[in-house]
Amino acid sequence: MGLIPGDRVACTVGTTELSGTYITDRDGMHVVKLDSGYNIGVDPRRVILLERGRPAEQPDMDVVQDPSLPELAIISTGGTIASRIDYRTGAVTSQFTAADILRAIPGLAEIARFRTHVLATILSENMTPALWQEMARAVHDVIAEGVAGVIVTHGTDTMSYSAAALAFMLQSPVPVVFVGSQRSADRPSSDNVMNGICAAAAAVSELGEVTVVMHGTPSDDRCAIHRATRVRKLHTSRRDAFRSVESAPIGYVDYPSRTVSLADEAVRRGTRPLSLDDRLEPECGLLQFYPGMDPALIDVFSGYAGLVVAGTGLGHVSTACIERLGALVDAGTTVVMTSQCLYGRVCDRVYDTGRDLLAAGVIEGATMLPEVALVKLMCVLGRTRNRHEVVRLMQADMAGEILGRTPHGL
Amino acid sequence: MDFEEIGLVAGLEIHQQLDTACKLFCGCPTRIRPVEEHNGEFYRYLRATVSEMGTIDRAAEEEMKHIRRFRYLAYDSTCLVENDDEPPLPLNGEALEIALQISRSFGMTPIEQVHVMRKLVIDGSNTSGFQRTALVAVGGVLPNGGRVESICLEEEAAQRVEDACFSLDRLGIPLVEITTSPCLYTPEAVQETAAYIGMVLRSTGRVKRGIGTIRQDLNVSIRDGARVEIKGVQELDLLAEVVRREVRRQQELLAIRDELRSRRASVDEEPIEVTGLFRESGSAILKRAKVVLAVRLRGFAGLVGREIQPGRRFGSELSDYAKRCGVGGIFHTDELPAYGVTTEEVQALRAAVAAGEQDAVVIVAADSTKALCAIRQVIRRARLAFECVPEETRRMLEGGSSAYMRPLPGAARMYPETDVLSVTITPERWASVQAPELLVDRAERYVREYALSPATADQLVHSSMLPLFDRAVAAGVPPALAARTVLSTMKELSRDGVAIEAVGEEQVLAVLAGVRDGRAAKEAVPDLLQAIAGGATVEEALASLAPVVDPGDLRALVERVVQERISFVQERKMGALGPLMGVVMAEVRGSVDGKYLSELLRKALREALE
């Protein structure tokens, strides 16, 4: 008879008899949580069932909502702001509903009332353009219904892509705040609580655009509010991994005071009317050029509607690659050049290879981050295939992605 | 005291830092740094999380009563793992190897698949809010018939610098935790067992030494008492006293319980605010306090002030509980009037809560939230006095008494460390693990093989210089010389103000090798070491101090010196002795006894003058 997680078992290690709870199997061993609290892996032949386990009761805490507070919507997509240990794999997985987030971060109830909507429970690396569209519609709908702000909980890996996608698809009169956590929510030191509180504070603030709100420093002292089209995850694990690239954050939320301070350039609540254009062309790619790259790799994108190239320096690829990019353009693919430098403006008018790229029909991506250019290209190509219109839109600022002036200082 | 009669049962939990190159879950060195060398700092809050069982641990819950902002100091020898800003690296194989050696020494069986757990600790000493720990082996035996229940491999916590400020240099140093079963029945047995376990640990030669590198936790209970854990006993010699004092404390608490029951004592449910009574008080604390709350303890008169351990009263226990809420302490009528509180104020206080002569009154002073939290804690602890000795984790105070820290943690505080893969200990790996030679066995071997005295051998094996001694003997240095050098010579030089710590192990070995090779007399070892401590290289020291001169050569040398200066000798006669002595001494560079040399020189002068 197979063991079920939660069963009471006895096991022997050498001559020592131990009792505990069967948890799972791992690499051929039964994992038993001993009464001391320790897990050990034991050969299944040395484990016997004592008693069938009873299903663990989930403590059900009611979430009390204060009717005098503004209403926020939490759109949940998964991610480590709401994670739990999965005993099948032993890994931390995202599987909480949005309501569980309220339970995990009790302080939220002091800031606002909440309605919650589970859009997905996925790790953010599994996010798709189709889900961006669903997300944009869901956010649009709750704003249309009158919420004071929207919080989107999201895994951090691709959060900036989703945030940029919403910024291009949705004009919002109220704050739309993306938030996640870098350190798992099951640890007492998790950044989920502070990020969640600061996100809610930003969502009821005077802000009126799509943003990412995450730790601003390694300390639990303040979160930065980043414009969705200028933010990038720049560290694999630190709490303050998110940075506004080549621009200052558009605001901060101090913790634990929850004081929100906004920069002058932050779009204010009510400035823009609500509107949604969720058309999107998903057949777009992103290619990072490297020295010696086989030009044939470019052909992989033949037939694509668009391709963003992260070139070197001012926006270059090898001479051998230029011809292939030209062929792509001639066949109808829109090709946009960005720079893997991340900081600075693409300028293909300085060197010969640059001028050749322009001659081949490649569009300069100005100050756009490569992945932001990709998301924007999907949106633009979803709206029009008119070559001149595409060029105009890609080079015009739609949502703060293109800086009119490149700031000095790095 | 007959400890068997009163049912004393004690167990030990010994934590020993390992001397590994790297920390348990990152590549940082296991080096303690002076606090002023920190090169970064950050601030964090910690909060208890719901465990896999869906409950919050009671110890963690207690810690949550007082949410604090913790400050952490980082160094150029710490990394993002200590900052809890990066996932841990795999379990340190060197540390596991040492833990397995120790397991072998106690005759234990290793766990087939070792899983790293997270033990909830939200007092700030771990940036993550948990301590990583893994059960490595179970089922060991002690020479007295007791049992070693388990060996765990754990990460060391951060060092508290002050209050809510912690230093990250210590966080993550590997520790072994050795837990005995409750198999010790006298205070002396506890101390002897701890000494034995310490000896086994040091036998590996791979554990850290010095203050704070080994800590003993005690579990003590008596019949009708309760299991109490006393943490952080650093001095081995105090262990027996700590046990004796805890026995007394539990006996006193039981006596207080019986007395309370016979007095039909009780504790009021609700505190009464008495802030106004102390507006003009001579006690600055009471006068300044935003709120003063009082609770009447009916029938407690005299018992709150009763001593339960040297320097500790029952009131101290109430006070410890109150302090969990961030107040400085309590006042109670068994100790009043005092501290600026007058007889009139005490009378007014008693009247305010309707307390009679047989009652005690406890007051706390703070802001309203803290005061209410604190007085509720006092009420809770006073109620417990009717039932039993509370199960607690306590910390040792100077001298051997103890103060309340938190409730005993439950199993709910453990959950899996999902960022670290489990480690399988295969039968082949276990078979390759050798138990180190125990230090007691080694001392016997030194007596047998090296003809050292038992006292010297014993001193050697417990000395931090043991590895140096072994290396010297392995290099062919006579054991007696090696022992004298590491045990006496170096200590004496240090006492005489020589910077002996500046002399490296390799240099000491080179000096001893010089003696072995006949390049220096063994009498020259102190001078050689002193010269090296003063900045000379080994070669320079040997060259300037050392030529060993045999008696024939010495005579020839003396005669040569006399002949070379014969006119001077004829002029000064025997008066040349002093000046020539200086010349000869310089030639032999101090390697020859001066008195012997002066005899030789005197004889040579006489012969030359004849």
Ligand SMILES: [Zn+2]
């Ligand atoms: Zn480190």
